[in-house]
Amino acid sequence: ENIYLVGASHFRLLLGAETVGLVKECNDNSMRTFTYSSRKTFKDFADDNHNFLTMAECQYIIKHELENLRAKDEKIIPGYPQAKLYPGKSIVRRLLTSGILVQIFPLHDREALKKLRHSWYGRVKIGYQPLDEIRCYFGETIVLYFGFLEYFTFALIPMAVIGIPYYVFAWEDYDKYVMFATFNLLWSTVILEVWKRICAVMTYRWGTLLMKRQFEEPRPGFHGVLGINPVTGREEPVYSSIKRQIRIYLVSLPFVCLCLYFSLYVMMIYFDLEQWALDYHEENQSNFSSLMLFVPSIIYAVVIEIMNRIYRYAAEFLTSWENHRLESSYQNHLVLKVLVFNFLNCFASLFYIAFVLFDMKLLRQSLATLLITSQILNQFAESLLPYWLQKRQKRRMKKRMCSPKTDSDLSLVEQIDLEREMGTYSGTFDDYLELFLQFGYVSLFSCVYPLAAVFAVLNNITEIYSDALKMCRVYKRPFAEPTANIGVWQLAFETMSVISVVTNCMLIGMSPQVNALFPDSKMDLVLTVALVEHLLLAIKFIMAFVIPDKPRDIQIKLAKLEFESLEALKQQ
């Protein structure tokens, strides 16, 4: 096996920055697309300043250039008769898919990583994460996740603070619950809108807000018969959209429905278990039996997590079998599949308890068990377990190398040997999904269990640290990817907050205290609840519409850039 280390000279990197269309800050504080000829006008640019481009940017440029090495003619790779190159196709991708290239990954920079670790989680401190530093090292996709996680944690604090007295004083006064729920519903709209603004501010500073989208090449797994692509006019594999639709609607959709049915079936088993535990407790009335009451919920929480993970693999397999041409379309279909299943899998039992059994006490207990168990499981499975495995692996490796060196003394070859054995970070999908489900636990039934926000905040604070540990210690350094927002997750969170309006209104309507307000007519009660719900939904939509997605100063800066480019066009 050969190892190739690929790097680039400063000059080549600058040319590459122009090719990928990086946006950097100019001397006059405006953000502009970098070109080599205008390089002198950019802030901090000097011919000998090798920090002008961040590490993540350099990495992105090199990866982009590698992937854009394209075959000129139809040719067989020397020595590999099964691997054929087609004109215009990426050579590196072909090498990867045919297994000649085993893996390709960026190396950690020991020095920079040490500094980053120190300022990120090295010392105990209260404060923001060093987002700009993280961005320099890991790129925008990953830092936006951490930014969102941090923002979301701060945004949950008011909910948590308001929720604590409800628990401490055991307020069962539903007037107060109504206020709490209303606050939550409007608050969740506000935080999602404000996040868009904060995200715009950050990505403007980082240049990705202005970066032009590159033309999207087919994703690596895409296959099809050779044909003419109507967009590029090039000869490349094409796959009929009808065939894909058939696969989606005749295979994937029924499969997802089957999984949903199976998940509901498991839920019914859980309720049987729950009933059994209750009967057992009533018969025995011992300490052990009262502990047993929690067992079904905990088992169910574990089963849910396991099912989520298995389904995740199935969904990935199916979506990749659907043969989407673009990575973005693949991602959208995968996210949709996974979200629908996870939503049902995690929340179906709670919906059943709330709106079929009408058992608020059980709802509160289930919610607490599910939330806490899933948080513990996630923290363990996501970071601590891999960290421990990774540590053991490293120790074994070092023993094999017979050198008691510390990390920083390792030679480059030893470092590569160590890092190539590390796991590959599979992207921010799982991390966002976890936050999404947590948001569901917090918001869907917030008026029954105000303490959920407290647990969410506590979990997220440790989550920041364990995720940081995971990024720096457990996984290979991931490829940096410029991005301007959190994409489809914004929509997912917004949908969840709409659903939570409906559930919370129903819960409040079902509470005995609110029922007592309408002693004569249940009709009036239901109508009032429906009216309030529609009003809240209307307010939500109006708020989402009225709050601008970008702060005023960013709007002005963008308008200024647009104006200048129009003027420049006129001058031509």
Place this chain on the structure above:
Amino acid sequence: ENIYLVGASHFRLLLGAETVGLVKECNDNSMRTFTYSSRKTFKDFADDNHNFLTMAECQYIIKHELENLRAKDEKIIPGYPQAKLYPGKSIVRRLLTSGILVQIFPLHDREALKKLRHSWYGRVKIGYQPLDEIRCYFGETIVLYFGFLEYFTFALIPMAVIGIPYYVFAWEDYDKYVMFATFNLLWSTVILEVWKRICAVMTYRWGTLLMKRQFEEPRPGFHGVLGINPVTGREEPVYSSIKRQIRIYLVSLPFVCLCLYFSLYVMMIYFDLEQWALDYHEENQSNFSSLMLFVPSIIYAVVIEIMNRIYRYAAEFLTSWENHRLESSYQNHLVLKVLVFNFLNCFASLFYIAFVLFDMKLLRQSLATLLITSQILNQFAESLLPYWLQKRQKRRMKKRMCSPKTDSDLSLVEQIDLEREMGTYSGTFDDYLELFLQFGYVSLFSCVYPLAAVFAVLNNITEIYSDALKMCRVYKRPFAEPTANIGVWQLAFETMSVISVVTNCMLIGMSPQVNALFPDSKMDLVLTVALVEHLLLAIKFIMAFVIPDKPRDIQIKLAKLEFESLEALKQQ
């Protein structure tokens, strides 16, 4: 008084087409931004073909060039010491606001207009409107209105066809009403989504879909103290956004609320009148008294129309007093004000009858009276009255000129004399508003009065002709304005269709037949209705999300253009 006729040579027009960024079809059937240097590659281009640019495009170019004549230095217009020019400001606009230029308008082209009139409404025929011809003569804004009107009429036909048997056979069977209403609700979503696609196809063909937005200059009425515009960096009048907000929230908003209150007050008077008419009829039981039953509704319909028109002026005054910098922002605020008031003014009485009085018979009667009266009034006030006035005026003018010539024999000066006395078409606002209210009458209470769609279709067929007459005969030729969609009206129609889901579900829930299905528990009824409503709303949103806004071939063409421009950028 002097009259200036402004025209341009073919060469100048082509240069102007490049300046405004017109998009035309190329020889290879793709749409591209026109440039003078690449003119040979465009379809139908020849140096002597003066029809390469449509009349509307020529007109738009000339207007654009006139408005972009800008003062170089600070200067007083000779002979008018009160009118001062500032550097960079449009001269023509200054001349207009200071009253030196009395009016500026494009002349009709008698020959082309005659042809257009003939193919548009000259002969009795069943068929589509000649949209391409209308577009060539009047430009995209106006043809899109006519296109939407035609499309909307066709889209209403299924509703009307399904609605007729309900009236003819006097079906009171609410099972069938439920089906009818459900069909209507989903249908209204589908037609609004499909319109976006049709609109994209048309505007792609016309080139406006691809046309880059020009930088928006301040609207003519905007005033403020001289300052630096943060976007352009130029010295120009600026007006503090806070002051505008104060005007909006402390003056406009209370005023609108007051008007809404007044409108509700008038509504209550109408109900008193209605009661009085009922009492009178019961006392007398004569033919006359049964006719009297309709009088309050008719009076109320007339009063509503009058109030709408008065409010319209007030809203225009207020919005222009709010001093918006951009025409688009002015329009948005005006549309919002007018829509809210007109919605309440037209539909409040129906809501009151339906959901407070629970009187379905009165609802049906009121709905029919309001719809038909407002349609008749509108047709009369919008087209026929102005047409008659205009005819009389023309006759008088001709008498004054003592020449019994026909229109086509008139000299240019005589034509100008005639046309400058014609009214000015105030834009498509009123026309869309009329359609919007009609859509409300048809969809909000469709399950009570299925015949509404029939009346709407009948009205729209005559509306097409009377609006065409209005455009060709009554008003000055309007300035052409390129546009790619119907703008804020799309949103307005979609909002209406969401509201109609709520009202229709409530109406069905209130019907005695559906009530009979739940003899024991009103609760179950209300819960079922609420569930169905939420399901319908969810389906609506999913449908709106799933149906792509642009047809696949347009998407591919757009992607192709984007790909080409990216490739071209790389070549540079």
